[in-house]
Amino acid sequence: MPCTPETTIFSKGTRTTKEVAYVTAGRLIQQYQQFCLSKGIDFIRIQSVRPHDDTTLFCSAGMQQYKPLFSDPSHSGTVANSQACLRMGDLDEIGDGTHLLHFTMLGLFSFREMTVGNAIDFSLEFLGTLGLVPDHVTIHPDRLVEWTPLYGARVPIVPDPECMWSDGSISGYCTEFYKDGVEIGNIVNPLGSCIDVGFGVERLDMIVNGTPQDDALGTLCETVMTIVESGYRPGNKEQGYVLRKLLRRIHKMGGTLDHPFFKEEVERQKRLRAKYLRLRDRHSDMSPDWWFDTHGIDLSDIRESMEE
Template sequence: MPCTPETTIFSKGTRTTKEVAYVTAGRLIQQYQQFCLSKGIDFIRIQSVRPHDDTTLFCSAGMQQYKPLFSDPSHSGTVANSQACLRMGDLDEIGDGTHLLHFTMLGLFSFREMTVGNAIDFWLEFLGTLGLVPDHVTIHPDRLVEWTPLYGARVPIVPDPECMWSDGSISGYCTEFYKDGVEIGNIVNPLGTLRETVMTIVESGYRPGNKEQGYVLRKLLRRIHKMGGTLDHPFFKEEVERQKRLRAKYLRLRDRHSDMSPDWWFDTHGIDLSDIRESMEE
């Protein structure tokens, strides 16, 4: 949830205007800190833009320092912070009213503790303390059925296939909050949630297949691959190779059977056209 003290200073402003903006931003950070502490959540305030690893020149997001914890199954807990950020990638878009070079990001990071529903409740409650209600939220179509009920009709829902987030090494689905056409925050569900789900299914004795539990497992393996992730398990490697073979087979046969239905492709050749077409769009 970004806190942007210079939002009102795109044009020339007086010293007083700048001071008021920073005081307002500081008050917002203080309110967020108090809200988190009231929930029993530890809070850290970081004003330096030094990066926490060597993937960026400056810190570009509040989650940067926590990246190792997302892939550490032994760690659980929740922490909140305010992190000064600098995003050089947005330099060409500065001044459009939605992008900032330097800003403070308010973050909440839960490792194997809070659910997506918990996070949605947390942010809507905090925004409520500010008298702020999002105009709408967006959800990726893949998560629309699962996540829409979590909002409980409190906010209008807009499907958005762009609701995916990645920093290059960590990726996942997200749901975003919008006010007056501007994204004011988002909730990310990292890919490692998917990895843990796959391993739970595998450890329960299931194998990838074309029916029931096996089909669900295969779809999840495919989803991890599509999102640029990986999994150190033979089933994942087999599924990646399988998708390559099916794609090559489809390309070889599609002109000859262009009028055949998706059911025919699946029943005759084991080719799920939705998966094949997604991979061809990547």
């Protein structure tokens, strides 16, 4: 099964669903950019998933590059962006219609300048330009009394003790926006003095334009190409290891990818499997670390492939 999405027919030609999604998502980003610029807010667009610090292998959130500014009490200002992100934590949930590995976040970051009320007004106004009104929003119970009036009865409010966000070093209470049962965005109040607004482009595209999400195989292929286009190659460590892991999973699922890295990884796995079968009886008591460090063989992958 190739990583080729189904075809959708349009009056001006034939486009794959992925090509359609690229166009409609691009329009959403452009619309958000124009909205921010109309408010006098500088906007930058980042399409690489390279991390902005060494806390993650890939950029996992639009706020990552701004952490020093959040933490600097002398800095004030507001900026907006669109940031390509990659989170491997959802690997086992992809294909369910809402979870992705690679996605784009629309962000607004204010450092001791905008208030939570300002951010709520900004967010609801932007959603309004898309013809969206949230079905409801959630607020942490500890902020319910303070933040509920900021919505001014414009949208139903549901208390949610899970409305906390943290990247491990910076945290804050948050309020989340829901449409058709899907979280489409949130506002975090980092350190109690800053603002971090985020909207997922792909989820907005799904709600606004009816663009379907990729199946699991399509998601894997898109993620692989995003990693490659961000400048990474397959390897045994860090980002390279993640790339190899995803290539192996595509192959295991019966997919294929028209890229040399995929073909090289398939051949590499065949060689490693043959090598393991040749050596396993002589080294049956050796640890997985020994196999990996000495021969580059990941026992979990080899044994998994032998069970297929």
